Amino acid sequence: xxxxxxxxxLGGTGQExxxxxxxxxxxxxxxxxxxxxxxxxxxxxxxxKATLGAGDVSGTSNxxxxxxxxxxVLTVPFxxxxxxxxxxxxxLNGKILIDATVPLVPxxxxxxxxxxxxxxxxxxxxxxxxxxxxxxxFQNVSAHHLKDLSHEVDCDVLxxxxxxxxxxxxxxxAADIGLRGVHAGPIVNSAAAEALTSILxxxxxxxxxxxxxIRITGxxxxxPR
Ligand SMILES: NC(=O)c1ccc[n+]([C@@H]2O[C@H](COP(=O)([O-])OP(=O)(O)OC[C@H]3O[C@@H](n4cnc5c(N)ncnc54)[C@H](OP(=O)(O)O)[C@@H]3O)[C@@H](O)[C@H]2O)c1
Numbered sequence: 363x364x365x366x367x368x369x370x371x372l373g374g375t376g377q378e379x380x381x382x383x384x385x386x387x388x389x390x391x392x393x394x395x396x397x398x399x400x401x402x403x404x405x406x407x408x409x410x411k412a413t414l415g416a417g418d419v420s421g422t423s424n425x426x427x428x429x430x431x432x433x434x435v436l437t438v439p440f441x442x443x444x445x446x447x448x449x450x451x452x453x454l455n456g457k458i459l460i461d462a463t464v465p466l467v468p469x470x471x472x473x474x475x476x477x478x479x480x481x482x483x484x485x486x487x488x489x490x491x492x493x494x495x496x497x498x499x500f501q502n503v504s505a506h507h508l509k510d511l512s513h514e515v516d517c518d519v520l521x522x523x524x525x526x527x528x529x530x531x532x533x534x535x536a537a538d539i540g541l542r543g544v545h546a547g548p549i550v551n552s553a554a555a556e557a558l559t560s561i562l563x564x565x566x567x568x569x570x571x572x573x574x575x576i577r578i579t580g581x582x583x584x585x586p587r
Pocket of ligand 1: 372373374375376377378379396397398399402403436437438439440441442446462463464465466500501502503504505506
């Protein structure tokens with residue numbers, strides 16, 4: 363691992379955030395689970411530590427988690443994406459915000475339904491402005507697989523963002539948990555990763571599997587870092 367970070371995961375009590383938290387804590391990062399309810403996050407952190415047998419995991423409110431972190435990760439349902447960001451906005455200045463949001467519109471989650479202005483994550487970059495480097499990643503990685511520490515996750519991570527250095531940090535964070543992150547261009551390209559998730563969900567349903575993933579072919583074996 364190149365560098366150890368304090369990573370806040372807003373919505374870290376949930377499926378995707380919990381899976382990423384587990385793996386980053388196992389890799390040696392300091393992880394803070396964020397929640398609307400600090401006590402719920404603290405309990406989830408205790409449970410995670412028990413699962414891992416070690417690891418620096420704690421839990422608190424979304425706002426306090428974001429304030430204490432070097433890097434903030436957003437893993438809440440699309441309907442809560444904007445309100446959660448607004449709540450912690452003051453704590454994000456100068457930081458990288460990794461947003462894994464997929465704009466699913468239940469109940470038709472196997473159907474691509476992007477917001478009218480395109481990408482849900484690009485919209486957040488627009489709202490926050492240049493003082494926050496928003497990076498879109500992990501939309502296509504199944505929580506089911508992240509949570510099962512007994513196997514490696516068979517999925518590449520499309521990493522989109524306007525700041526190449528911030529993207530590179532996220533490529534490194536993916537590598538820390540055994541995933542290959544791939545530079546996938548500017549933040550507007552997040553629309554493709556977001557849309558792809560509904561296609562994966564449709565395939566999960568059709569083939570009765572818990573988590574299809576993606577692989578990008580044609581890349582050099584060793585990615586230049
Ligand atoms: N599940 C997957 O396999 C997967 C894969 C890739 C991407 N994603 C994306 O990751 C995000 C989270 O998905 P998930 O499956 O982890 O969701 P989830 O488990 O249903 O929710 C995650 C957390 O978000 C918080 N939350 C729920 N409703 C909220 C609301 N109305 N307002 C504020 N916070 C709320 C909850 O935390 P507290 O109650 O503790 O506040 C919850 O534990 C979504 O955007 C999803 O599309 C999911």
